[in-house]
Amino acid sequence: MEKLAKTAGPEVEQHSGLKYPHLLNLYDVPPLEDITIEEFETCAIDRLRVLSEIESSFARNRSFDELKKITIAQCNKHIPMAETTATTVDRDAQRRADVIGHFVLRLAFCRSEELRRRFVKAETTLFRVRYDSCSGTERKNFLNSRDFASIQVTPDEKTLYAPQLQALSFGNERVATTEFYKVKWTRVPDLVERRKVFLRGGYAFVPSREQSSIIFQEFQARLEKALEMTAKALPRLDEDTRLMPVLGNLSQAFLAGVPSDWSPAENNGEEIRADMIDELSRKHFPACMRNLQDNLRRDHHLKHFGRLQYGLFLKTLGLSIEEALLFWRKSFSGFTDDQFNKNYKYNIRHSYGLEGKRANYPGKSCQQILTSDQPGATDSHGCPYRHFSPDNLQTALLSMYSSQGLTSADLPEILSTVKAGHYHVACTRVYEITHAHQGVKKGEGIGSGESVTHPNQYSKESRNLEKALIEEVKMEIDGGDVTMGV
Amino acid sequence: MPAEELEPTSPEVMLAFYRRLYPFKSIFKWLNHEHTPSRLFTNREIAFTLQSDVYLRYNSFTTAEEFKKQTCALNPTRFEIGPVYTARPRDKKTIRPSAFTPLLRELVFDIDMTDYDSIRTCCQGADICNRCWGFISAAVLTLDTALREQFGYKYLLWVYSGRRGIHLWISDREAMELTDDQRRAMVNFLTVVQGGKEMHKKVNVRIGKDPVLPPSVKAALEPLVEIFSNLILADQDCFKSDDGWEELLTLIPDKDVAKVLRRKWNDDEDRSSEDKWDDLKSEVGKYAKTSRERATMKAAMEDIILQYTYPRIDAEVSKHRNHLLKAPFCVHPKTGRICVPIDPERIQEFDPARVPTVGQLLRELDAASPENTAGEHADWERTSLKPYVEMMEKHASSLMAEVRREKIASDTTW
Numbered sequence: 035m036e037k038l039a040k041t042a043g044p045e046v047e048q049h050s051g052l053k054y055p056h057l058l059n060l061y062d063v064p065p066l067e068d069i070t071i072e073e074f075e076t077c078a079i080d081r082l083r084v085l086s087e088i089e090s091s092f093a094r095n096r097s098f099d100e101l102k103k104i105t106i107a108q109c110n111k112h113i114p115m116a117e118t119t120a121t122t123v124d125r126d127a128q129r130r131a132d133v134i135g136h137f138v139l140r141l142a143f144c145r146s147e148e149l150r151r152r153f154v155k156a157e158t159t160l161f162r163v164r165y166d167s168c169s170g171t172e173r174k175n176f177l178n179s180r181d182f183a184s185i186q187v188t189p190d191e192k193t194l195y196a197p198q199l200q201a202l203s204f205g206n207e208r209v210a211t212t213e214f215y216k217v218k219w220t221r222v223p224d225l226v227e228r229r230k231v232f233l234r235g236g237y238a239f240v241p242s243r244e245q246s247s248i249i250f251q252e253f254q255a256r257l258e259k260a261l262e263m264t265a266k267a268l269p270r271l272d273e274d275t276r277l278m279p280v281l282g283n284l285s286q287a288f289l290a291g292v293p294s295d296w297s298p299a300e301n302n303g304e305e306i307r308a309d310m311i312d313e314l315s316r317k318h319f320p321a322c323m324r325n326l327q328d329n330l331r332r333d334h335h336l337k338h339f340g341r342l343q344y345g346l347f348l349k350t351l352g353l354s355i356e357e358a359l360l361f362w363r364k365s366f367s368g369f370t371d372d373q374f375n376k377n378y379k380y381n382i383r384h385s386y387g388l389e390g391k392r393a394n395y396p397g398k399s400c401q402q403i404l405t406s407d408q409p410g411a412t413d414s415h416g417c418p419y420r421h422f423s424p425d426n427l428q429t430a431l432l433s434m435y436s437s438q439g440l441t442s443a444d445l446p447e448i449l450s451t452v453k454a455g456h457y458h459v460a461c462t463r464v465y466e467i468t469h470a471h472q473g474v475k476k477g478e479g480i481g482s483g484e485s486v487t488h489p490n491q492y493s494k495e496s497r498n499l500e501k502a503l504i505e506e507v508k509m510e511i512d513g514g515d516v517t518m519g520v
Numbered sequence: 521m522p523a524e525e526l527e528p529t530s531p532e533v534m535l536a537f538y539r540r541l542y543p544f545k546s547i548f549k550w551l552n553h554e555h556t557p558s559r560l561f562t563n564r565e566i567a568f569t570l571q572s573d574v575y576l577r578y579n580s581f582t583t584a585e586e587f588k589k590q591t592c593a594l595n596p597t598r599f600e601i602g603p604v605y606t607a608r609p610r611d612k613k614t615i616r617p618s619a620f621t622p623l624l625r626e627l628v629f630d631i632d633m634t635d636y637d638s639i640r641t642c643c644q645g646a647d648i649c650n651r652c653w654g655f656i657s658a659a660v661l662t663l664d665t666a667l668r669e670q671f672g673y674k675y676l677l678w679v680y681s682g683r684r685g686i687h688l689w690i691s692d693r694e695a696m697e698l699t700d701d702q703r704r705a706m707v708n709f710l711t712v713v714q715g716g717k718e719m720h721k722k723v724n725v726r727i728g729k730d731p732v733l734p735p736s737v738k739a740a741l742e743p744l745v746e747i748f749s750n751l752i753l754a755d756q757d758c759f760k761s762d763d764g765w766e767e768l769l770t771l772i773p774d775k776d777v778a779k780v781l782r783r784k785w786n787d788d789e790d791r792s793s794e795d796k797w798d799d800l801k802s803e804v805g806k807y808a809k810t811s812r813e814r815a816t817m818k819a820a821m822e823d824i825i826l827q828y829t830y831p832r833i834d835a836e837v838s839k840h841r842n843h844l845l846k847a848p849f850c851v852h853p854k855t856g857r858i859c860v861p862i863d864p865e866r867i868q869e870f871d872p873a874r875v876p877t878v879g880q881l882l883r884e885l886d887a888a889s890p891e892n893t894a895g896e897h898a899d900w901e902r903t904s905l906k907p908y909v910e911m912m913e914k915h916a917s918s919l920m921a922e923v924r925r926e927k928i929a930s931d932t933t934w
Contacts, residue, residue, distance in 0.1 A: 147618060198735035201727075219671065220698065223705035229727065229734040236672030236694065 054129035057115050057168055058161070058176040060253060061260075064137050065130065073131075074138055075280050080112040081135030082284060085156040090485045092155070093456040094463075096477060104483040105163045115164070117172050141277075142284035144265040149285055154261065158254045165246060177245070184248055187214035187239055195239070198232045202241060213242040221255075222247050286405050306352040308361035314351075316437075318496040320461055320489045321418045322403060323347050324434050329414040334368045339407050340415040341378075343398055345385050350397035350490045355386045399488045400458055419457040424449055431464065438468035461486045465496070472499050529853050529878060531571050535595050537878050538588070540885060540899040542849055543909045548584035549916040550677070550691070550848075551601070553923045557583055560624065565602030565609040567844050568594050577602075578609040597853045600844035601626075604696075625841040627673075627695040627703065631659045633684035635832040641756045641764070646854075648684040650871050654751040656686050657867040659831035661747075662740050663688065664864045666710065670736060671695075675919050677912075678862045680875060682852025686862065687845060691919055693926070700840050707838045712737055712830045720770040723823040723830070731819060737830075741822060744829045752793065752828045759793040768796070771824050774817055777803045848912065851878045860908040861915070876904045 087108045091101040109115065113132060116123040136157070143153035165173065192199065192209060199209045219238040225231045225247050231238040240248060271277060306314070315327040326344040330336050336344060341362075348358065362382055366374055380389055387394040400417065409416040418427055428445050444467050451460040462485045466474050479485050480495040552561040566587070568576040576594070581587040591599065603625035607615050633640075633648055633656065642651045660678060667673050667690065675691040698706070713722045725737055733741065752758045759765040765785055772778045781799055785791060791799070800821070807814035837843050850859050856877040862870055881903045888902040900909050 195735075198738070201732045201735050201738065220694070220702050223702045227705035227708045229709060229725065229736065232735045233670035234672075235669070 052118070052129075053126050054133065055118065056176040056179060057117055057125075057129070057172050058165060059129070059133065059136075060180065060256060061133065061136050062256065063133075065134050069134055071276055071280075073134060074277070077131045077135035078138035078142065078280075078284055080131070081139055083112045084108045084160065085139070085153070087483075087485070088156045088159050089152065090456065090459050090462070091483075092159075093451060093454065093459045094477060100477065100483075101159070102163050102166060105160065106167055107482065109160075109163075117169055118175070119169075119171070138281075139284065140261060140264050141268065141271070142281040144261045144268060145285065150258070150261045150265070154254060154257050157257060158250060161253050162246075162250055165249070177249070184215035184217045184240070184245075187216055191216075191239075195232060195234070199239060199241075202230065202232055202239075215240045215242065215245060215248065217248055221251050224251075286401065305354060306348075306357065308353070308357045308364065311348065311353075311361060314493075314497075317500070318493045320486065320492040321431065321434060321464065322416065323489055323493070325418055325430065326414060328434075330365050334366055337413055337415075338381075339409070339413060341381065342385065343403060343415045345382060346395055346397045347489055349386060351493060355383065355388065358382055358386065397488070397490045400461075400486060403489070404457060417457055417461075419452050419460045424452070427452065435464060435468050439470055440464065440467050458485050458487060461492070465492060469496065469499060472503060474499070529597065529851055529856050531595055533878055533882065534571075534597065534851065535592065536882055537851060538592050538595065541881055541903065541905060542588075542591070543898075543900060543905075543912065544584045544588040544591070546909055546912045546916055547847065547849065548587065549920060550912060553691070553919055555920070560604055563604045563606070563608050563623070565605065565844070566847075567600045567602060568596035569598050569600075570594060570596050578612045580609040598850040599847055601847045602844045603841045622841040624696040627690040627698060627706075628838055628843070628845050629663065629688040630681075630834040630837040630845070631656060631663075631686050631688075631831060632681070632834055635834070639752075639756070639758060639828055641758060641761070646684060648872055650873065651755055653870065653872060654747075654755060655829075657870070658744065658747045658751060658829050659833075660686060660862075660864050660867045661743060662829075663710070663831050663833075665743075666736065666740060669739075671706070675915070675922070676864070677848070677915055678864050678867070679848045680857075680860050680862055680870075680872065681846065682850070682857050682859045683855050684872075687848075687859075689845075689848075693923075698841075703841070704839045707833065707835045709736070710831075711833055711835055712740075713827055713832050720767070721823070721827070723826045726819065726823075733822065737826065740830065741826060744825055748825045748829050749794070749797075753797055754794060757793045758828065759796045764793075765796055768800075768824065771820060771827070772800070772817070773820050774813060777817065849908075858905065858908070860905075861911045863911065881905055 084105065088101065088105055091104060096104070113128075113135065115128050115132060116125050118125065139153065139157075143149040192214065196209050199212075199214065216237045216239055219226050219231070219233055219236055222231060222238050222240060222244075225240060225244055226233065226238060230244055231240050233239070271281075312327065312331070315324055319327065323344060326336060326340055329340070330344070345358065345362075348361070353361065359379065359382060362378060363371075363374055366378065369377075383389045385395055403415075403417050404420055407415070409421050418430055422430060428442075428449065431440060431445065431448070432442060434440075444463075448460045448463055451463065462479045463476075465480055465486060466476055466478060477483060480492060486492050548557075548561060549555070551564060552558055554560075562580060562582050564580055565577065566579045566581070568579060568591075570576060576596075579590065581590065602609075603622035605620055606623050607620050612620055633652060634645065636652070636655045637644055640652045640655060643649050664676060664678070667676060667688075673690050673692045673695055677689045677691070679687045679689065681687055712725050714724070725734060726732060727734055732738075757764075759768050769778045769782060772781075777800070780803060781796075784799060785796060804814060804817040804821070807817070837845065846859060848859050848861060851857070852859065856879055857872070857875045858878065858881070860875055884903040885899055900906060
């Protein structure tokens with residue numbers, strides 16, 4: 035097939051073979067083939083990572099250009115999409131994953147008005163980024179493949195309204211050579227608002243260069259409608275015990291930030307000793323862990339979920355079982371050896387996979403901390419951004435981080451992000467502020483614009499930053515030695 | 521009539537007005553688009569302002585009779601019309617908040633004389649006279665044309681607000697269905713005069729490198745040129761006073777021209793606005809026909825005409841479906857005048873001072889011969905309210921005819 039098509043010329047080749055002929059997709063045909071449960075989940079999670087990053091870009095008020103740059107980077111990482119001309123890549127496989135991801139997320143996000151609204155906004159933005167960044171031919175082929183219910187303006191109408199249409203083109207183009215499309219003005223409210231179109235009888239005359247507005251609006255309108263239909267059909271899925279939990283987790287994830295792709299295994303970090311923890315906590319811990327450390331020092335005790343959250347975090351940070359036992363023993367200073375061994379040692383060994391089912395538990399991600407094992411009245415675990423009252427959060431943040439450059443002037447911004455429910459964005463902002471003296475700028479997050487999704491990731495990036503600076507200083511000193519030598 | 525001015529809208533007067541004169545049936549037909557009550561009426565919010573200034577929201581009625589009965593029972597000073605909701609507003613407390621959202625609403629506009637205070641010279645604040653009505657009629661002509669020609673709407677109802685402004689209600693199906701986003705887009709499209717008190721130049725809508733007016737504004741400008749010379753130059757004489765012409769000079773980008781004119785106008789106190797405008801024209805005429813300076817000045821003069829005559833819309837009223845607006849035929853509590861519909865074709869003849877007051881109507885009713893009270897005639901037919909109610913009736917029946925036509929058309933498709 036491929037060979038035949040090639041000989042027939044490039045025009046034909048673009049439509050040949052590929053099941054999904056275009057990079058851009060309005061997603062009006064759901065995937066009808068068999069999908070494995072694993073694919074079902076991974077495709078969705080990969081896409082969700084990108085959408086969450088788009089959401090947090092909005093929350094952080096990034097400009098569209100910044101957002102575009104970050105989104106493209108995230109897309110390439112999680113859901114790469116090659117142009118149709120890239121014949122060496124399995125474009126169909128990529129596009130299939132894209133379609134599956136989109137439709138699974140529709141199922142997950144159709145359930146409430148709020149989720150639908152956020153999903154539509156993020157998806158429309160993703161579509162816009164892709165539309166903006168793909169090549170002209172790709173775009174043109176996509177546009178030609180679809181009928182956007184816009185009427186082409188006839189030459190007669192063009193002559194009739196020539197002066198008005200000319201006024202729209204800023205003198206750059208000649209009306210005679212420009213294509214115009216007629217659509218109901220309600221489909222392009224943004225163009226109407228900016229007076230970029232000419233109106234007559236309820237129709238907007240849109241110059242071809244503004245055509246993208248029609249398409250984005252169309253994408254959004256279709257998705258809104260489709261989500262409402264999906265919401266009505268969803269109860270039929272209720273009996274499927276394999277899919278519902280997956281869908282539940284996905285919508286949770288959107289609420290609480292991305293499920294972290296940061297895997298503890300990556301952390302080959304050097305060993306940490308028990309006596310280093312207090313100092314580390316002051317320099318490198320996110321608020322949730324810093325809070326647990328402070329509580330532990332004050333009360334010489336932590337309740338079960340607090341120990342679990344903090345213990346797994348320390349383990350992932352590089353604390354060995356021997357050092358862990360030493361650390362907890364020292365911290366629980368009010369207990370006798372006997373009490374400690376009986377009540378706590380088993381638990382600590384268990385979390386290291388040395389007892390019971392011998393599972394190696396990873397450190398908890400932000401998502402887990404935010405949504406599972408909600409703290410009770412006397413608990414100190416959880417996420418301070420979510421589980422503290424606003425005034426307590428302010429006091430806590432100031433006492434934890436004022437030595438690292440956080441001032442009360444920063445608080446209103448952080449609190450308004452918290453109020454909007456973007457806890458991971460608030461945490462990321464605190465990271466940016468407290469690492470500003472190390473050159474981290476607003477919007478950079480914990481590196482290349484990413485948000486915090488895992489407490490260990492926060493600490494690791496913070497420590498890496500410090501290491502890099504030490505290296506730099508070392509280099510300078512070494513360099514200085516050399517010049518002195520000469 | 522002094523008696524009337526003392527107590528124009530006492531509770532007794534208002535009750536008599538609602539009982540005998542207020543055209544509930546016409547209002548029902550206009551809101552409902554059909555004879556049998558539909559969601560357009562039953563799910564519609566009516567908000568009453570009671571005599572004690574208590575504001576009673578989320579009322580709704582199933583029929584015109586019920587509407588009348590309740591209005592007479594509450595005897596409000598006025599009432600406002602809100603959107604059609606997904607459920608009956610009076611059941612609001614018993615339904616989930618998410619199941620109670622605004623669905624449909626006439627597209628409304630509000631133009632108020634106070635927005636013209638900085639340019640009108642005849643009155644200030646709440647006062648209005650026949651002369652300043654010129655601003656309103658310029659606004660009506662511009663807006664009416666734009667909405668019909670550009671947006672294609674047909675069912676526009678202009679209503680006098682009872683004192684110094686005018687309301688517009690658009691009942692076309694498409695206009696009723698607009699979302700808040702679309703309404704906002706449209707209002708911003710139509711808003712040309714912008715910027716606060718501290719901003720001299722309030723018209724900044726030109727586009728492109730060689731700035732031209734957008735086609736919609738260009739179309740509006742043509743009729744405004746004549747209105748400018750009649751209203752601003754002749755009638756209001758806006759540039760007569762020192763403040764007036766100083767304001768004009770701040771709008772002239774060419775400092776040399778402004779300097780020449782300032783000297784000239786300072787020397788000659790008696791120059792009228794028309795003379796001054798001619799002075800400006802002749803200064804501009806000194807530049808070569810195709811010169812850049814001349815083009816800039818011509819554009820500036822067009823912008824000045826727009827700044828003084830283009831409609832100044834109260835944007836917030838139009839942007840949201842759930843904004844409430846005083847119903848037609850209500851009585852303005854301060855003036856006692858009825859909020860009557862106005863024919864936009866005859867807007868220039870309209871005189872706010874000749875609008876009937878509630879007291880006047882009741883006296884007319886008392887004076888009318890009692891044998892006509894047989895019942896087949898409504899009471900308003902025997903007062904000067906008649907032409908206005910008839911205008912409303914005509915508007916409502918053409919709207920209903922359209923809805924009927926649509927219904928039949930959609931039936932045959934089956």
